[in-house]
Amino acid sequence: MEPGGQPRSFQLPSAIEDVPGAENWRSMYPYFTRFQPGDDNRFWFYNSMHFPEPMPAFDAITAEIPYTAIGANTTRVFVLPTTLGIEHRIVNGRVYITAIPVTDPEEIGRRAAIFNERAGYYYQNWDRLYEGWKARIAGLISEIEAVTVPPLDEFEDPRVVTESTGVAQNHYVRENFHRCLDLFSKMWHHHTEFLMLGYGAYVVFFEFCKNAFPDISEQTVARMVAGIDVIMYRPDDELKRLARLAVESGLADEFPEGCDPDTVLARLAERGEAGREWLAAFDAARHPWFHVSTGDGFYHHHLSWNENLAVPFAALTRYVRQVAAGETLERPTSKLVAERDRIAAEYRALLATEEDRGAFDQMLGVCRLVFPYVEDHKFYCEHWFTTRFFQKIRAFGELLTSRGVLEEAEDVFHLQHYEIDQALADVMLAWASGGEPLGAAYLRPIIAERKRALEALRSWSPPPALGPVPEALNDPAVQMLWGITQDTIESWYSQASSDNEKEVRGYAASSGIVEGTARVLRDVNEIGQIRDGEILVCPVTAPSWGPVFGKIKAAVSDIGGTMSHAAIVAREYGMPAVVGTGQATRRIRTGHRVRVDGDRGVVTILD
């Protein structure tokens, strides 16, 4: 309560007004994503970590399906004692979420008995279950890659008759589209399978370290548990390997700065044995390592490297120059491992009692048990599977375009998946009847309107939280997945009450303070614009951004926590980073002089 007796509250959901020019935003999302009158009594926060932009209609599936999966996992499968699942609402294109807590001690006890048994089983059999998980995820990836879009040729394949399959191909339009959604849903169920147990181990170790060493930074704790030889670095490592091969084979001259990937690949095909060998190595690297998203896998426009070779080539050409100049590009992994182990050993030695050292060993041990999953699942799920998934949806967009329903394939992402069902039914019917689909006249104006609305929604600054300020937030799920604690909420509340226009706050992800010129890049396709010594300001970084860290002197992102890619790489490069600001790319402009304070998590606009 405030001294005046008024309960403290963020803006109420019901008080949010429609963004002018986007009054129709509700038509983009299912009815169950709308704020209800009773929601004013609950605390919500903006999930800027996963959804930093307004959601195109189709992309809302990246909220709907993950929350059906994670909620099932916490509420029904593992029966977490203190929390049920997550509810989400969309307002002005932005996703707000809240976790439903369990507060009745008796109910917590009832759930804990089941939880301990089930979670215990997973921890006890972790390595075996994780091996099984990898095999199952690989299976799902093969399945999504195998999904086809029926071509709807004029006459059916003769085998339908000669093999009497009995089913014409228009049937498979819907079945295969549903197959994509079903596989996406299964992937998310797998994604969340180990998630809470994995991050739970991290939270326990973080809290222990904070209690034993009140002044330790989260980054230092993160360094103790960080994996060194993790898949996340592999795509970038592959580029370095290809760069070395190019130099060793005398092909360095084929990679001038700013070269066009298709031209380079065509010319290499004419460079004899060496060229063919390099191309073979390149193809081997592309599958799977170029199935890495240029984003975080929650938006359809997060393309993979394979879909946009300009991204890996921007890095590749630089690596070729560096190798030719005699630089070694290898990450010093054995040195990094030794340093990580030294840090852990020294903190362990500083603990006050033998009991503490015993507990420390156990907790760090559990972290090291879970980290292969925690660090690698993103590559399989958000990157490889999800970029494939969006490619398939795009292919259905191509079908709708070729049938005259859509103007272009990308427009499919401005329809809800429920609406795509209807459009596909329209096409299936028209192919069957020999008539014309009716969708163009109906859908094209809707899509045009939604495109305008999305642009208008970009201008809205979503408040970080809505509803009453909770008295105490100690929810391990929220802390684990979003890094949000009572301190975060207090800092949001004080920022909401006194808005400092010159400051952008986030997580202090890598220490140090520097000043410099900002370069705001919305996606990785723009990394060619960055100049040496600039400060990178971006929505989120993924492995494909790796090469940029060699040039910049600090990194600022909208999304991410202490264990995010930008944070981990910035620490390795020893440069300040502030991540998870929620709004840096909106508030900061290219050319701004900014000060990045990686100790406090504050970016100050100096102009």
Place this chain on the structure above:
Amino acid sequence: MISPHLTRPLISLRSDDRPSVGGKAAGLGELAAAGLPVPAGFAITTGAFRHALQALDPDGVIPRQVGELPADDDGTIADVSAQLRSRIVGTPLPARLRDEIADAYRALLHQPGPGGPGGPGRPGRPAGDVPVAVRSSATAEDSGSASIAGLQDTYLWVTGAGAVAEHVRRCWASLYSVESVTYRRHRGVPEDGLAMGVVVQVMVDPRCAGVLFTRSPVTGDTSVIVVEASWGLGSAVVSGVVTPDTYVVSRVTGEIVKRDVATKLCHHQRNPSAPGVCLRDVPQALRDVPCLEDGEILALADLGRRVSDHYGSPQDVEWAIHGGSGPQIVLLQSRPETVWSSRAASPVAAPTARAFDHVLHRLSAPGRTAAP
């Protein structure tokens, strides 16, 4: 038998010389011998004190007189104190001691470090001009009284052998200050064998100074080194007249975990018109400026680590940085940390039957209370 020297170079001293030179001198010697940067200097032994007292009071009247003072008779204590102090300050040192001090003082010019040939001293300066700090160095038995007397027993920017001798007498006289005498009488500390060492050290004129704690004084965290720093002499930080900048450095990773740059309104500086120190306003332009650069913070943290490693226990260390280009850090004192070290360490967590039980317990702990 050759009578022992009445002065000894700091570098020759170790912790166990405390009875013969006092704690401060022994501590500085220990630091210097460990290779840590300590301004060159020498100690005047407790033997020298006894030698001078013998000359002043051959029949041992003073110890008897003070020893018989009633602890609660403030008026009498004040009278006796004033009388003894002026007598000690006013009586010239025995010739042998005076000569030894003068020799040791002149030898400072030829020692490396601040003021010496390698230091920032002005070339061609007459030998008698080396400014020094004259600091009392209490022995173990009366360290409590020394800490009461505290700051007033340090005399800064003393120049010339004669002035050094005079300030040595002032340090000694502080043994008979009202506070010291009252303290001893209340605790029944015997007057016989009472003695004090004195440190004479080349003066540094610090750009900034402060204290470094090899264990956080705020949280007790043993994994960090906390540096407090402000402009000018460290006495401003130690006496609390200024809120210093605070930097917290991880001793494991060297990362600067926290920086609180304070508004530093005043500083202690050399008094231009008289010997000693004066309190001045910090120029406006410097008030909100961090007084340390990252490299200096890390260098201080490294020194803190070396000091605590040397002693094997957390220490509170006074330091100063002087010299414009190529600044140098010097350590001026190190004391064992006592506040946190005196508390029993209680474990943060205990091992569980199965390692993952830690996680099960945490996830079963009541979460947030419902929103209002």
